[in-house]
Amino acid sequence: MYQVLLYYCYTPLASPEQFREEHHRLCLDLDLRGRIIVAAEGLNGTVSGTRENCAAYMAAVQADPRFAALEFKVDEVPAHTFQKLHVRVKSEIVHSSLHHVRPHEKTGQHLSPLEFKALKDRDDVVVVDVRSDYEYNLGRFKNAVTLDIENFRDFPERVERLREFQDKKILTYCTGGVKCEKATAFLLEQGFENVYQLHGGIIKYGIEAGGEDFDGQCYVFDNRVAVDVNSVNPTVISRCHHCQQPSARLINCANPHCNAHLPLCESCGSLLEGACSEACAEHPDKRPYDGTGTYPKLSNHYTPAQGLASYRA
Template structure:
């Protein structure tokens, strides 16, 4: 057993005084020595945290003891080291930004797609009357996706509502939605139902749970994750690599951010192009005056800007 764990989870549940709860939540995480990224909104909580096994156990106990988050399902990975460097816990208007002018148009606690457990999803996904829909961003599904899945050219989930008209051709099919851990599907499937799709499902627990319970059959490539690991293996049965270098086209599973912070493009790049371009996506970015040093990983920690003290000189009268 490895010394550290990484927990992926979410729960849609109304939080009274969510801004104050965010502050209290952050303090508790700090007391456990956890690292990670947590978003809290009036509609619920969404997070990935990492730390020693006993600290993760204490955190899960804390979540369940609250009473509002009993529906939370933790996806647990054992890791060699913490998957984050710091802990961030922030209050936002939504735990997954929907892109809707009126977010209350959908409510995952009241209406959402039917939850399919991984084994049921595996049995259903190849039927002729079924469409598998990936609701993740383009850089995520470029790293890996289910065989025959429909993917969307969106940079963020907030772009999903604008794609509804393009999906109208599938209204007579069973729509099986999936994402990394399930949270995006809660809103995507709810929106599809609101827009007249009749038979909508979602993969309960997402790709991560599917990999743990079915050995990931027919998931091509790796699964992008929002921590320092960037991608994890899913398929133990018939694995393959589907991602390629954005510069030369060579097969690679390495995902980086462009070294130019003003570009910061998220893309796959092979080691050779990484060395040649010094971690940049192009010659232009490689020669940018603010280009960050490339250490071979393509992962950059935000460095706080120094506080500049201004000297005020009072004019003599």
């Protein structure tokens, strides 16, 4: 049996490049696969591996006092959910354009899933989704305010839309919590006072609160694409891009020059061979459609040694 680990931690790292080298070797030794971002502001990752190797990884990370506040969200899966391992140094652990924000110093008040559940429907509360449009179109909390965001870096430009709620408690949420840390820190900087965030995000809410009132599915950044989190009152809110019938099946357009991320039911997927439109279906560069609508990069007989050598090259 395998597991998927979702985690982040805002904490100062004096030597991100050195940390990346050491962390990459740890992941290679444990045969973990996934995407990990290292920055001077901290660590953010999603990896998959066997239960034993994931347990060893979590123990190694949590033994580092810099990550005392790090919390893993753990999901059981039948196999690896990634083809490769990438450990990269970037300027931020989530691309936000808010380089000056320091969530480890000041951020919105954390709410446990049960605290979030108890507050979310009150009249003096507004729930705000800080994720991208393709994520909240697939699934979101009932009555949540969305901000027409194509990428999280657009968030600062959308904050003025929340001014009408400035006298209310603002409860933000995202997939695992990493975006909310910066979003709420920025809201506080902009003069908002009653700012909160769902600790652990949608994934933790599904684990600890049954996902109640989260409509649709939660988009995840691995080969599963989307997962069910609501075991209490589930529903489907997304509709097929082509026929407009309810569909929670998310695909990438088979035309690589389009690559649109959108819902497409199985029937329309077959009809258009995985494309989002007839024009894309007829494009000469259209990728072969295998019925899934996902096109993960193949491993090309990837091995840990080759991975490290190619990175250093």
